[in-house]
Amino acid sequence: MATEILKGHIADFPSLGELRITENGYLVLEDGVIQGVYSRLPPCYAACPVVDYGNRIVMQSFADLHLHAPQYPMLGMGMDLPLLEWLQTYTFQTEARFADTDFARTVYRRLARELIEHGTTRVCMFSSLHTDATLILMEELSRAGITGYVGKVNMDRRGVPGVLEETTEESIRETLRWLESCGGISGIAPILTPRFTPSCTDKLMAFLGSAAAERNLRVQSHLSENLQEMELVRSLHPDCQRYYQSYEKFGLWKDHTVMAHCVHSDRAERDAMRRANVLAVHCADSNVALCSGIAPVRAMLDEGVWVALGSDMAGSTMLHMLDVVASTIRSSKVRRIHSQWQEPFLTVEEALYLGTTAGHRWFGAGDGFAVGDRLHAIVLEDSELPSVRPLSVRERVERCVYRRQERCISAVWADGHQVL
Ligand code: GUN
Numbered sequence: 335m336a337t338e339i340l341k342g343h344i345a346d347f348p349s350l351g352e353l354r355i356t357e358n359g360y361l362v363l364e365d366g367v368i369q370g371v372y373s374r375l376p377p378c379y380a381a382c383p384v385v386d387y388g389n390r391i392v393m394q395s396f397a398d399l400h401l402h403a404p405q406y407p408m409l410g411m412g413m414d415l416p417l418l419e420w421l422q423t424y425t426f427q428t429e430a431r432f433a434d435t436d437f438a439r440t441v442y443r444r445l446a447r448e449l450i451e452h453g454t455t456r457v458c459m460f461s462s463l464h465t466d467a468t469l470i471l472m473e474e475l476s477r478a479g480i481t482g483y484v485g486k487v488n489m490d491r492r493g494v495p496g497v498l499e500e501t502t503e504e505s506i507r508e509t510l511r512w513l514e515s516c517g518g519i520s521g522i523a524p525i526l527t528p529r530f531t532p533s534c535t536d537k538l539m540a541f542l543g544s545a546a547a548e549r550n551l552r553v554q555s556h557l558s559e560n561l562q563e564m565e566l567v568r569s570l571h572p573d574c575q576r577y578y579q580s581y582e583k584f585g586l587w588k589d590h591t592v593m594a595h596c597v598h599s600d601r602a603e604r605d606a607m608r609r610a611n612v613l614a615v616h617c618a619d620s621n622v623a624l625c626s627g628i629a630p631v632r633a634m635l636d637e638g639v640w641v642a643l644g645s646d647m648a649g650s651t652m653l654h655m656l657d658v659v660a661s662t663i664r665s666s667k668v669r670r671i672h673s674q675w676q677e678p679f680l681t682v683e684e685a686l687y688l689g690t691t692a693g694h695r696w697f698g699a700g701d702g703f704a705v706g707d708r709l710h711a712i713v714l715e716d717s718e719l720p721s722v723r724p725l726s727v728r729e730r731v732e733r734c735v736y737r738r739q740e741r742c743i744s745a746v747w748a749d750g751h752q753v754l
């Protein structure tokens with residue numbers, strides 16, 4: 335058994351709003367599995383080597399529960415159109431490039447590297463409709479040490495003819511080929527991914543629902559992101575009172591289903607999420623960048639809905655989860671302003687919990703640095719930043735969020751291995 339000990343200020347988020355700090359503490363691992371966090375090293379570990387991070391902060395890494403890998407080349411551009419026009423004008427054209435597997439390899443290798451440098455060690459990700467590029471994406475994430483789920487996108491209507499489209503039969507056949515080919519990729523599992531209701535025929539949705547049940551696969555999609563989109567869903571599924579029912583009727587609304595955005599989900603839709611244990615992924619920056627709206631995260635949390643964070647790259651302008659966390663807080667402050675100060679904004683501790691523990695739980699992890707979990711952690715480096723007095727660890731964490739520095743993450747652990 336290999337014992338490793340990390341020494342530093344150990345910081346984790348065991349519950350919503352709770353930042354637990356063990357100053358000058360020890361995080362003990364055996365074969366990458368957390369044995370405990372101690373303020374004094376237990377004598378049984380006295381002879382083991384210690385990696386001393388000094389005054390640095392050893393914090394939980396991030397889990398990004400919603401992002402689109404093939405949109406990486408357009409990150410930071412095309413933020414002037416609302417969702418449906420944005421998809422048709424920019425997004426589908428960009429995703430179409432991933433028919434080229436060499437291009438996919440180059441871009442996805444770089445993306446995987448950047449995610450690790452940003453301290454994102456777990457992802458739930460959309461690929462494009464291309465099976466081969468999806469397999470390449472899974473390989474590159476695995477190579478970089480990232481763990482999580484990737485979905486070949488299903489979209490057999492409303493693509494761009496001749497550019498980005500698949501027939502129902504192709505979509506089914508390619509999904510089966512993908513599922514048969516991706517078994518050996520370490521740490522990365524497949525997740526069924528109907529792009530969103532408007533992109534999929536009933537026949538395709540029914541196939542995905544039965545595949546999810548028969549093969550015990552998870553499902554991800556988009557929900558109630560934009561008012562025009564919701565109008566379109568109502569016209570396509572007049573039998574559904576609410577958007578979520580267009581997934582529910584095909585067996586896609588189930589335990590651990592991931593639904594991105596949920597900006598305009600009303601109380602009934604949110605209750606349906608809670609009952610089914612569906613994860614609502616809040617994509618704060620994207621919701622503003624595409625002028626979709628500001629999701630009622632505080633209400634969701636109060637009602638017991640499971641919420642985690644996603645960058646939604648490239649509907650957003652950012653990939654770094656420290657930026658996403660800051661954006662989440664800012665968005666919640668806009669809701670506070672517009673509620674005549676009735677709705678409390680999210681605190682730094684709450685937003686960091688959503689970006690860490692809440693997301694890691696979807697992958698089966700416990701709360702904070704839980705004993706028995708494989709380590710997912712970052713080391714925060716802020717020694718270059720000036721201050722007029724010694725800062726508390728809590729103040730330093732806050733500043734790392736709001737004033738994110740290049741190279742503010744000096745080491746990363748994913749699934750028990752050091753990957754940076
Ligand atoms: N809805 C369907 N496709 C997409 C996408 O690529 N990004 C976002 N933000 N919403 C979508």
Ligand code: FE
Pocket residue numbers: 400401402556594646649
């Ligand atoms: Fe999205």
